[in-house]
Amino acid sequence: MDSRQLEYFVAVAEELSFTRAAQRLFTVQSTVSAAIRALETDLRTTLFDRSTRRVTLSTAGAALLPEAKAALEALDRARSVVEEASTGLRGNLRIGTMTRLGLVDLAPLLGAFHRKYPLVDVQVTTSPTGSTGLADDVRHGRLDVALLGLPLSELSGLDVRELASVPFAVLVPPSHRLAEEASVALEQLAGERFVDMLRGFGNRRMVDQAFERAGVPRQVQVEVPDLSEVPEYVRAGLGIAVVPDISPSIPGVVHLPLAGPGLAWTLSVATIAGRQPSRAVVALQELLGEAVRPGTYFTGELIS
Numbered sequence: 001m002d003s004r005q006l007e008y009f010v011a012v013a014e015e016l017s018f019t020r021a022a023q024r025l026f027t028v029q030s031t032v033s034a035a036i037r038a039l040e041t042d043l044r045t046t047l048f049d050r051s052t053r054r055v056t057l058s059t060a061g062a063a064l065l066p067e068a069k070a071a072l073e074a075l076d077r078a079r080s081v082v083e084e085a086s087t088g089l090r091g092n093l094r095i096g097t098m099t100r101l102g103l104v105d106l107a108p109l110l111g112a113f114h115r116k117y118p119l120v121d122v123q124v125t126t127s128p129t130g131s132t133g134l135a136d137d138v139r140h141g142r143l144d145v146a147l148l149g150l151p152l153s154e155l156s157g158l159d160v161r162e163l164a165s166v167p168f169a170v171l172v173p174p175s176h177r178l179a180e181e182a183s184v185a186l187e188q189l190a191g192e193r194f195v196d197m198l199r200g201f202g203n204r205r206m207v208d209q210a211f212e213r214a215g216v217p218r219q220v221q222v223e224v225p226d227l228s229e230v231p232e233y234v235r236a237g238l239g240i241a242v243v244p245d246i247s248p249s250i251p252g253v254v255h256l257p258l259a260g261p262g263l264a265w266t267l268s269v270a271t272i273a274g275r276q277p278s279r280a281v282v283a284l285q286e287l288l289g290e291a292v293r294p295g296t297y298f299t300g301e302l303i304s
Helices: 003-015 018-024 029-043 059-087 106-116 130-139 202-214 227-235 279-291
Strands: 048-050 055-057 090-096 119-125 145-148 158-172 193-197 219-224 241-244 254-257 264-272
Touching: 003 018, 003 029, 003 059, 018 029, 055 059, 090 130, 090 279, 106 119, 106 279, 130 145, 130 158, 130 202, 130 264, 145 279, 158 202, 158 227, 158 279, 193 202, 193 227, 193 241, 202 241, 202 264, 219 227, 227 241, 264 279
Parallel strands: 090 119, 090 145, 193 219
Antiparallel strands: 048 055, 145 264, 158 241, 158 254, 158 264
16 A cells, blocks of 8 residues: 555545546546555455446445545655755645635735745635535545635534625615615515525525525526626616625615624635644635735634
């Protein structure tokens, strides 16, 4: 048994596909299959139940998975300690983020991180399913750390540090019946057409849940993948919006405070629960905590 075999095993176990595991590891499927067969021969057991349609972990494979992950993490820590002692902080850092944060200028922050830690290989990605997909990628080891906007109830399996929290606002065009109100309650929005982000994005999920609790049905007329696009559709008269109040004001759109129970969107940084984060992750978390824009409510609370 060697570390490469364990790495291939973990990839197949998490992807439940030899093809996707090979793509993730930048190798060919035959190499992954051969490594798994060799590992099964060495352990004298079957690690995966294979069929023409799917791959699942066997009982032995399920028992091996946490131990294999722990062994690989121990090897990574050992290498990091030796390398950092002689050359400074180094390693790989896989970061997931939303399409546009608003509260943090991520590109300049990562540029500063790279200049400070040039031996850390930084990879940044987004998810087409927003924070929900990013959280799942962290849980399954595809990301080391992610910036999320999910409610606490959907953060199981993660260690989460809240960075900032902002209230929601109602966006309407100036001609709207509510445009002169001091604040607006969800109940006042019954029968409206809405502009919102795609399902799976944290703020969309929070708003959907808030309307359900209030017993107010709503129709989302326009769905967009980027929060910055929402005001443009509101200005065009295609609907109103309930979104975190982090977008700058633009002509033709009125921002109204949302009245009622305190609905707030929280920006958090998440790592997998029960696992010591690498020094590179810790260094990034420190920079993020310092980079949240002024005017937001900083929490700094760690949730496991």
